Amino acid sequence: NTTCSVGAIVRRWLxxxxxxTGKAAVIDAAMGASTSVGGxxxxxFNKYSGLCEWKNDAIxxxxxxxxxxxxxxxxxxxxxxxxxxxxxxxxHDGTHGIQNLIRVGRKARNGTLDEADxxxxxVRVHDPSRKGFTPYVCLGRVCYDTHAxxxxxxxxxxxxLDYDELKDSQxxxxxxxxxxxxxxxx
Numbered sequence: 001n002t003t004c005s006v007g008a009i010v011r012r013w014l015x016x017x018x019x020x021t022g023k024a025a026v027i028d029a030a031m032g033a034s035t036s037v038g039g040x041x042x043x044x045f046n047k048y049s050g051l052c053e054w055k056n057d058a059i060x061x062x063x064x065x066x067x068x069x070x071x072x073x074x075x076x077x078x079x080x081x082x083x084x085x086x087x088x089x090x091x092h093d094g095t096h097g098i099q100n101l102i103r104v105g106r107k108a109r110n111g112t113l114d115e116a117d118x119x120x121x122x123v124r125v126h127d128p129s130r131k132g133f134t135p136y137v138c139l140g141r142v143c144y145d146t147h148a149x150x151x152x153x154x155x156x157x158x159x160x161l162d163y164d165e166l167k168d169s170q171x172x173x174x175x176x177x178x179x180x181x182x183x184x185x186x
Contacts, residue, residue, distance in 0.1 A: 003056040004034040007115035013138035014162055015169040015179055021135045026122050050088050051097050057104050057117035061085055065186045066126040080183040081163050087154040105144025125185055137178055
């Protein structure tokens with residue numbers, strides 16, 4: 001595994017949709033943004049997992065919105081300031097990834113992370129007309145708010161740290177930002 005630069009990735013991709021679909025496109029975009037600030041190497045990831053841990057204190061969370069036949073529904077709360085996230089079927093309080101998510105998320109909440117570290121939220125929306133998902137959109141950095149210990153799947157509520165910038169971002173000539181479109185569809 002390698003490191004990435006959360007700050008560089010967010011500066012490059014916040015509120016923007018990737019050109020290609022899939023988690024590999026997210027990793028490629030992250031590596032491209034991180035390479036400009038010294039992040040190099042390769043990373044292996046589980047394409048079925050909802051999170052991806054990096055060597056530094058960086059984590060990507062992948063979220064599907066309006067997924068057909070989903071067991072859980074990810075929701076935006078407080079007008080998009082917070083969001084629910086559910087761990088996979090094999091994740092629980094003792095899982096390394098969940099413990100790391102809580103640890104890094106609390107550091108983000110307390111403001112004690114380096115600029116290269118943090119948790120980035122990547123969201124894609126199911127589009128019935130395409131019979132698939134849109135490319136991922138970077139919704140920026142999140143921090144830990146709460147979680148429900150002992151639940152399966154484990155449920156988190158995360159606070160979007162870049163909410164104000166996302167809310168103010170414009171998508172070309174559209175009246176609503178891409179972020180506003182996503183939270184409206186959720």
